[in-house]
Amino acid sequence: MVLLGLALSSISVAQEEMQAPQVAAPIELTGNWTTVITEDWRWRMFTPPKGDYVSLPLNEEGIRVADMWDPQEDEGSCRAFGAGNLMRMPIRVNISWEDNDTLLLQSDHGMQTRRFHFNSQDIMSAEPTLQGDSIAEWDGATLKVVTSNLISGYIRRNGAPYSENAVVTEYFDRHDTYGEQWFTVSVIVEDPHYLTEPYYTSSSFKLLPDNIEWNPVSCDNR
Numbered sequence: 001m002v003l004l005g006l007a008l009s010s011i012s013v014a015q016e017e018m019q020a021p022q023v024a025a026p027i028e029l030t031g032n033w034t035t036v037i038t039e040d041w042r043w044r045m046f047t048p049p050k051g052d053y054v055s056l057p058l059n060e061e062g063i064r065v066a067d068m069w070d071p072q073e074d075e076g077s078c079r080a081f082g083a084g085n086l087m088r089m090p091i092r093v094n095i096s097w098e099d100n101d102t103l104l105l106q107s108d109h110g111m112q113t114r115r116f117h118f119n120s121q122d123i124m125s126a127e128p129t130l131q132g133d134s135i136a137e138w139d140g141a142t143l144k145v146v147t148s149n150l151i152s153g154y155i156r157r158n159g160a161p162y163s164e165n166a167v168v169t170e171y172f173d174r175h176d177t178y179g180e181q182w183f184t185v186s187v188i189v190e191d192p193h194y195l196t197e198p199y200y201t202s203s204s205f206k207l208l209p210d211n212i213e214w215n216p217v218s219c220d221n222r
Contacts, residue, residue: 020100020101021100021101021103021118021136021138022097022099022100022101022103023100024138025138026138026140026141027141027142027143027172027173027174027183028174029095029103029143029172029174029183030095030096030097031094031095031207031208032092032093032094032207032208032210032211032214033092033093033094033095033183033205033206033207033208034091034092034205034206034208034213035087035089035090035091035092035093035203035204035205036204036205036206037090037203038204040055040088043156043157044088044089044090045090047071047157047158048156048157048158049158050066050067050069050071050158050159051066051067051158052156052158053066053156053160056155056156056160056199057195057196057197057198057199058160058194058195058196059194059195059196061193061194062160062161062193062194062195065159065161065194066158066159066160066161067159068159069158069159071158074159075220076219076220077219077220078110078112078130078219078220078221079130079152079153079154080110080153080154080156080157081107081109081110081112081130081153081219082130082131082132082150082151082152082153082154082162083114083130083131083132083134083147083150083153083168084150084153084154084155084162084166084168084187084189084191085153085154085155085156085157085162086107086110086112086114086131087170087185087187087201087203088187088201088203089107089109089110090109091107091108091109091110092107092108092109092208092213092214093105093106093107093108093205094106094108094211094214098115101117101118101119101122102115102116102117102118102119102122103115103116103118103136103143104116108214108215108216108217109216109217110217110218110219111216111217111218111219112130112131113131114131114134115131115134116134116135116136116143116145117133117134117135117136118135118136118137120135123135125149128149128150128151128164129149129150129151130150130151130153130221131147131150132147132148132149132150132168133147133148133149134146134147135147139171141173141174142171142172142173143170143171143172143173144169144170144171144172145169145170145171145172146167146168146169146170147167147168147169147170148166148167148168150162150164150166150168151164152164152166153166155189155199161194162189162191162194162195162199163191163193163194165191165192165193166189166190166191166193166194167189167190167191168187168188168189168190169187169188169190170185170186170187170188171185171186172184172185173185173186180206180207181206181207182204182205182206182207183204183205184202184203184204184205185202185203185204185205186200186201186202187200187201187202187203188200
């Protein structure tokens with residue numbers, strides 16, 4: 001009976017490992033990637049001037065808060081590198097598995113670290129943070145990530161805000177184009193406090209052969 005119990009226990013462990021999100025991953029997202037910016041250049045590559053809110057669904061309160069932005073006082077702030085805008089920035093990212101249930105995404109510009117937890121019980125934070133708490137799941141061949149428990153940040157570097165009540169939903173899709181490997185992340189920021197409707201963006205990243213161009217630059221956590 002003891003041997004039978006041990007055998008059943010081993011089978012159970014093996015089954016759990018086979019079902020682990022890392023093993024069950026339908027697409028490969030690990031590696032070094034760089035964003036390729038082919039649209040919204042003037043808003044993504046540079047900090048736009050104060051008051052440039054074209055294409056942003058800001059409500060009156062959102063515009064009021066954005067109009068308070070002081071570019072000199074805010075120079076180098078991390079607020080544009082929060083989960084609601086990080087993937088729109090001109091960055092390189094390194095994606096790896098921290099463990100069987102946690103996908104780790106690190107960015108060079110801003111030096112932000114995001115953890116996508118497939119097991120919500122792994123989330124330990126109580127205080128809101130710039131990257132919040134991210135729950136991940138495989139949705140067919142797509143990685144779906146829902147992030148909440150955020151501190152306020154910017155959806156554009158010129159102070160256009162999202163609030164601590166925002167929820168960020170992301171869909172990561174892997175694809176090959178002209179012999180090169182890519183992923184595209186579609187991002188939805190929902191924030192009834194500052195936005196009149198959900199804010200949709202889509203950004204594409206190309207796989208790099210190595211991390212030779214990896215050059216982390218920090219931002220100011222004020």
